[in-house]
């Protein structure tokens with residue numbers, strides 16, 4: 239399966255760092271011999287930009303902001319002693335709060351000990367905690383966690399019914415950097431109604447994580463919530479796992495946050511290395527550049543061969559795609575940059591889309607994540623002399639061989655085991671790879687200007703809905719087609735939107751909208 243030349247290439251390019259417990263194998267990528275030499279000047283510049291960023295340069299020029307996620311795990315690197323003190327204080331306060339919760343020194347409104355967490359947040363305010371929870375949960379953590387990360391009513395109901403009678407023992411973490419994200423607000427409001435319906439005092443169950451002075455922070459202050467933890471302007475949502483966003487739920491669950499931070503800080507130190515072959519983040523960034531021609535020409539399939547890492551692909555989707563998916567470069571040129579990420583886990587995905595990766599268009603590269611330790615303790619044999627873990631390893635190696643034969647490219651990141659330390663390493667590794675790659679392609683990875691467009695669109699539709707419902711109420715008992723309503727409201731250009739609003743309204747009991755049945759649904763009439 240393997241040729242001598244491959245082994246030589248493997249030996250030549252394998253990165254291994256025993257301190258990090260990390261290997262990065264890039265030999266399965268077909269870059270030419272002179273690639274590193276040709277990229278040296280660009281990478282030197284990227285590393286210099288990163289060094290400036292860490293010293294507090296305005297690395298997010300569009301928003302005039304510094305970018306400080308690396309300070310979160312090394313407060314002494316922060317550009318001012320005030321910032322360092324704030325970070326240290328926040329970690330201390332989180333630990334202190336969690337200790338009191340665990341010891342029952344802070345009790346719920348009913349005098350019960352808290353043993354459940356309901357985390358309400360979205361995007362960067364949920365993905366990190368979800369990933370870390372799934373990776374580290376033992377099944378008997380100090381507290382069990384549930385998430386609301388959308389504005390889907392049935393999604394709320396599913397979680398509420400799982401919480402059932404435990405609501406009186408549930409600590410609610412509302413996490414939002416901006417403090418104004420609608421999905422999070424809706425989750426909070428519905429949770430509040432649920433508490434009120436059970437006669438429970440929501441404020442005595444609620445905790446916020448948000449920027450000082452945000453709507454959420456002010457609400458928490460005015461209503462006297464149990465605690466308020468800070469988030470700072472200089473931490474982006476997608477790089478907030480080592481901030482209170484990630485640390486608060488982790489420490490409440492009993493995860494080893496100092497190990498997570500130690501993994502991240504060590505990885506940060508090692509990925510500052512200016513010697514590219516000794517810098518795994520620089521290696522990743524260069525491989526992304528090679529694979530996509532620096533233009534996002536290929537997608538990255540993230541395949542952890544470990545169930546506990548299956549949410550990593552989803553976590554990386556935000557970290558990478560929200561950071562790198564940009565219309566303009568730093569000079570204002572239209573570039574349409576990005577790096578699309580998908581994936582779930584191996585070997586499971588070998589039984590779904592791997593067929594296409596082997597025989598379909600060669601428009602991707604794979605990042606395998608390999609974990610050497612199978613489980614705590616030993617494994618039974620599933621065949622003579624072979625364990626399930628041997629098979630997982632064999633499927634990974636076998637898939638690489640099959641890809642090689644087809645000339646498909648991949649790289650492999652190996653960690654010793656899944657624990658808080660290795661998660662810290664992986665998070666920091668990809669954070670820095672994203673930053674370095676962004677410099678290589680000259681874009682700002684720290685803003686997300688387009689996200690606003692979808693939010694604006696939603697506000698427009700909610701406003702249009704108010705007008706449509708008001709029209710039907712004013713003309714109670716009379717029935718109208720979507721076209722007639724749009725015309726009457728002088729919203730002829732929005733007829734499709736009006737139709738979708740009406741269809742949604744008649745499918746639900748909330749607004750009392752009904753529909754006449756016509757052969758062609760588009761001529762159906764709606765009334766209240």
Ligand SMILES: O=P(O)(O)OC[C@H]1O[C@H](O)[C@H](O)[C@@H](O)[C@@H]1O
Pocket residue numbers: 360361362363413414415416417418419422475476560686689
């Ligand atoms: O933490 P929040 O302010 O609620 O933001 C939550 C998320 O929503 C926004 O739309 C951004 O695109 C994300 O980067 C952010 O993580």
